[in-house]
Amino acid sequence: xxxxxxxxxxxxxxxxxxxxxxxxxxxxxxxxxxxxxxxxxxxxxxxxxxxxxxxxxxxxxxxxxxxxxxxxxxxxxxxxxxxxxxxxxxxxxxxxxxxxxxxxxxxxxxxxxxxxxxxxxxxxxxxxxxxxxxxxxxxxxxxxxxxxxxxxxxxxxxxxxxxxxxxxxxxxxxxxxxxxxxxxxxxxxxxxxxxxxxxxxxxxxxxxxxxxxxxxxxxxxxxxxxxxxxxxxxxxxxxxxxxxxxxxxxxxxxxxxxxxxxxxxxxxxxxxxxxxxxxxxxxxxxxxxxxxxxxxxxxxxxxxxxxxxxxxxxxxxxxxxxxxxxxxxxxxxxxxxxxxxxxxxxxxxxxxxxxxx
Numbered sequence: 001x002x003x004x005x006x007x008x009x010x011x012x013x014x015x016x017x018x019x020x021x022x023x024x025x026x027x028x029x030x031x032x033x034x035x036x037x038x039x040x041x042x043x044x045x046x047x048x049x050x051x052x053x054x055x056x057x058x059x060x061x062x063x064x065x066x067x068x069x070x071x072x073x074x075x076x077x078x079x080x081x082x083x084x085x086x087x088x089x090x091x092x093x094x095x096x097x098x099x100x101x102x103x104x105x106x107x108x109x110x111x112x113x114x115x116x117x118x119x120x121x122x123x124x125x126x127x128x129x130x131x132x133x134x135x136x137x138x139x140x141x142x143x144x145x146x147x148x149x150x151x152x153x154x155x156x157x158x159x160x161x162x163x164x165x166x167x168x169x170x171x172x173x174x175x176x177x178x179x180x181x182x183x184x185x186x187x188x189x190x191x192x193x194x195x196x197x198x199x200x201x202x203x204x205x206x207x208x209x210x211x212x213x214x215x216x217x218x219x220x221x222x223x224x225x226x227x228x229x230x231x232x233x234x235x236x237x238x239x240x241x242x243x244x245x246x247x248x249x250x251x252x253x254x255x256x257x258x259x260x261x262x263x264x265x266x267x268x269x270x271x272x273x274x275x276x277x278x279x280x281x282x283x284x285x286x287x288x289x290x291x292x293x294x295x296x297x298x299x300x301x302x303x304x305x306x307x308x309x310x311x312x313x314x315x316x317x318x319x320x321x322x323x324x325x326x327x328x329x330x331x332x333x334x335x336x337x338x339x340x341x342x343x344x345x346x347x348x349x350x351x352x353x354x355x356x357x
Contacts, residue, residue: 130149130311131309131310131311132145132148132149132310132311132312133148133263133306133307133310133312134262134263134307135263136148140178141178141181141182143178143181143182144177144178144181147177147181148312149312151299152298152299152306152312153298153299153301153304153305153306153312153316154301154316154319155255155300155301155302155316155319155320155323156244156300156301157244157248157323158244159196159233159237159242159243159244160193160194160195160196161194162243162244162247162300163194163196163199163229163230163233163243164187164188164194165296165299165300166229166288166296167187167191167194167226167229168180168184168187168299169292169293169295169296169299170222170225170226170287170288170292171187171217171218171222172292172295173222173287173291173292174218174219174222175218183217186213186216186217187217189213190213190214190217191214191226196229196230196233196234196237196243197230197234199226199227199230200227200230200231200233200234202227202230204223204224204227207223207227208220208223208224221287222287224286225286225287228284228285228286229285229286229287229288231284232280232283232284232285235283235284236283247276247300247302248302250272250275250276250279250302251272251302251303254320254324255301255302255303255304255316255320256272256297256302256303256304257303257304257317258303258304258305259308260305260307260308261307261308261309262307263307266305267294268291268294269290269291269293269294270290270294270303272297272303273290273291273293273294273297274290274293276293276297277289277290277292277293280293301316301319301320304316304317304320
């Protein structure tokens with residue numbers, strides 16, 4: 001009998017630890033496991049003593065802690081199991097996600113590269129120097145490159161500009177284009193901005209005298225020729241109305257398009273330049289040989305000698321085409337205006353005849 005109570009008390013304690021609780025304050029009912037029931041029957045002679053009914057109810061303060069222990073125990077067990085199963089199942093999933101992220105990063109990198117490449121291509125095209133004629137290189141003087149890009153080969157129809165280019169072309173026998181362009185402002189100051197009416201009145205002795213500004217630019221022969229050519233240009237203007245009409249009449253007012261591919265194809269002079277040179281010499285112009293005149297034709301846009309690969313080749317053609325369309329449109333507008341005036345006059349005459357009749 002002494003061992004029975006110890007067993008009973010041990011069983012009570014165990015049953016308390018293993019009980020499933022109801023709400024606080026309600027009658028407590030103990031549901032023992034099969035192992036506990038078998039122990040009670042073996043220790044107390046097979047009789048159920050109802051130990052749980054005599055035990056005091058648990059306080060409400062212990063309920064949450066016990067619930068937390070059981071819930072945490074169940075959760076931990078289930079989480080362990082689920083973690084194992086998740087690891088076994090999701091290992092490939094993690095690899096798949098990793099590979100998908102890696103693939104995404106590769107795609108993003110490739111797209112970024114494409115964007116960068118395309119952007120660099122565009123910026124490279126924009127920043128790369130435009131292809132010019134072969135004689136203008138990266139080591140060429142900047143002034144000379146600008147002259148090639150903006151003036152050389154552009155059709156010129158202003159008399160002052162044509163006279164300037166004729167003078168500078170004549171200076172090529174003593175200087176190069178880069179050297180001439182560097183002194184261009186001195187040429188303009190010396191020759192009154194190339195106004196042929198003023199230059200034609202220059203005192204030649206003062207112009208070619210020692211210490212003069214002009215003597216530092218060209219030789220005496222060239223300086224005398226410039227003054228004489230200015231005087232003869234005034235005569236041409238009086239005869240043709242402008243030097244522009246005279247000089248462009250040799251090419252039927254349309255520039256010659258050479259379409260050269262290589263610099264070696266560009267001639268020093270042409271039969272057309274020879275014809276113009278002879279006519280100018282006949283009119284009293286000096287130092288205007290075929291070579292000088294052909295250089296003048298090139299720079300004045302009378303002939304387009306830009307290489308076909310040069311970006312200015314097509315641009316100069318377009319400029320010439322626009323200049324051709326301009327006068328045609330003006331003439332058409334003038335014709336329409338004249339026709340409108342004539343129709344109005346005819347209508348007025350008809351009205352007067354009808355009224356008088």
